Amino acid sequence: MQNHNEDEHNYSSHSEKVMHTEERSNQCNQCDKTFSENSHLINHLRTHTTENPYQYSNTDKNPLNYDVKTFKCSQCCKEFSQSWSLIWHMKVHTGEIHYKCCYCVKTFSNNSDLRNHLVTHTDETQYKCSQCDKTFSMNIKLKKHMRTHINEKPHQCRQCDKAFTEKQYLVKHQRTHTGEKPYKCKQCKRSFSQNSYLQIHMRNHSGKKPYQCSHCDKAFLQNNHLVNHLRIHTGEKPYQCSHCDKAYSQSIKLKIHMRIHTGEKPYKCSQCQKIFTDEVNLVKHLRTHSGEKSYQCSICDNTFSNNSHLIIHMRTHTEENQYNCRKCDKVFPDKQILAEHIKIHTGEKSCQDS
Numbered sequence: 001m002q003n004h005n006e007d008e009h010n011y012s013s014h015s016e017k018v019m020h021t022e023e024r025s026n027q028c029n030q031c032d033k034t035f036s037e038n039s040h041l042i043n044h045l046r047t048h049t050t051e052n053p054y055q056y057s058n059t060d061k062n063p064l065n066y067d068v069k070t071f072k073c074s075q076c077c078k079e080f081s082q083s084w085s086l087i088w089h090m091k092v093h094t095g096e097i098h099y100k101c102c103y104c105v106k107t108f109s110n111n112s113d114l115r116n117h118l119v120t121h122t123d124e125t126q127y128k129c130s131q132c133d134k135t136f137s138m139n140i141k142l143k144k145h146m147r148t149h150i151n152e153k154p155h156q157c158r159q160c161d162k163a164f165t166e167k168q169y170l171v172k173h174q175r176t177h178t179g180e181k182p183y184k185c186k187q188c189k190r191s192f193s194q195n196s197y198l199q200i201h202m203r204n205h206s207g208k209k210p211y212q213c214s215h216c217d218k219a220f221l222q223n224n225h226l227v228n229h230l231r232i233h234t235g236e237k238p239y240q241c242s243h244c245d246k247a248y249s250q251s252i253k254l255k256i257h258m259r260i261h262t263g264e265k266p267y268k269c270s271q272c273q274k275i276f277t278d279e280v281n282l283v284k285h286l287r288t289h290s291g292e293k294s295y296q297c298s299i300c301d302n303t304f305s306n307n308s309h310l311i312i313h314m315r316t317h318t319e320e321n322q323y324n325c326r327k328c329d330k331v332f333p334d335k336q337i338l339a340e341h342i343k344i345h346t347g348e349k350s351c352q353d354s
Contacts, residue, residue: 071083071085071086072086073086073089073090075090075182075183075184076180076182088110099111099113099114100114101114101117101118101121103118103121104121105210116137116138119137127139127141127142128142129142129145129146129149131146131149132149144165144166147165148165152165153165155167155169155170156170157170157173157174157177159174159177160177172193172194175193175194176193180193181193183195183197183198184198185198185201185202185205187202187205188205200221200222203221204221208221209221211223211225211226212226213226213229213230213233215230215233216233228249228250231249231250232249236249237249239251239253239254240254241254241257241258241261243258243261244261256277256278259277259278260277264277265277267279267281267282268282269282269285269286269289271286271289272289284305284306287305287306288305292305293305295307295309295310296310297310297313297314297317299314299317300317312333312334312337313333315333315334316333323335323337323338324338325338325341325342325345327342327345328345
């Protein structure tokens with residue numbers, strides 16, 4: 001019995017010696033700190049040297065009176081307490097994506113975001129909104145959603161009067177004031193204010209168009225572009241003008257139309273000060289100054305400054321001269337040209353003027 005106790009004591013003493021030996025082998029030679037693992041010692045030694053694999057921010061004192069060094073992103077200045085957090089964060093800027101949804105085409109840079117997304121495909125929704133039918137996997141998400149019903153927007157922009165339900169939306173909005181675009185494309189020089197814009201842009205390089213129309217062979221980079229396109233097939237025009245009976249398939253088209261009623265012409269020519277209701281007409285007009293004629297007839301050498309003029313011209317080759325003058329036997333490829341011609345017969349315009 002005594003021998004057994006002695007053996008146990010000897011084993012215990014040996015274990016302690018091994019532990020102390022290991023501790024000493026992982027001891028900092030600059031100070032008296034010891035570590036259980038060599039990797040921890042290596043990380044600690046960087047506090048004594050200028051070795052800096054990740055960018056440290058300025059040292060701040062914490063309440064316990066010791067120095068805390070944080071890891072700072074060189075792209076957007078976000079700070080992290082641990083190097084691995086910075087490594088994960090950098091994937092946002094580089095566009096690295098590791099986690100793919102098995103139900104749809106969406107991809108994510110970390111597993112937690114993927115798990116949260118997967119709930120949208122399953123029935124794992126425990127928190128239900130009492131105001132509408134929406135359900136959520138986490139209570140915090142439900143709380144954020146509830147702000148949309150009570151119109152609570154606690155995050156106020158200091159530059160303008162806009163307010164937001166969540167801080168992340170405020171941060172994104174503030175970039176419209178600062179012009180900050182931290183998300184850079186590796187393949188070209190373009191940069192973006194939001195990661196989602198970068199991901200959409202990257203599809204231009206890859207040729208990937210994940211949103212396919214079920215009625216025709218067209219595909220799109222973004223889901224909202226597909227939604228707008230589908231209205232061509234359905235004939236749906238949900239955007240109704242409040243001043244007249246016109247309706248549109250897209251909100252931007254209604255916005256442009258409303259300028260007819262308001263008289264707003266926000267697009268100004270820098271060459272001659274003419275103003276226009278939309279950018280498309282301004283671009284067409286600018287070609288009259290530059291002399292650019294990018295629309296080439298495939299049958300002859302004629303070129304035109306805009307597509308509508310090319311379409312009218314093409315009728316001269318196809319004999320689609322549908323507009324006949326009732327006073328004489330002349331035919332015209334365009335209704336507007338016919339209207340100008342009729343003025344000769346009505347006396348509004350002389351033959352010499354024509």
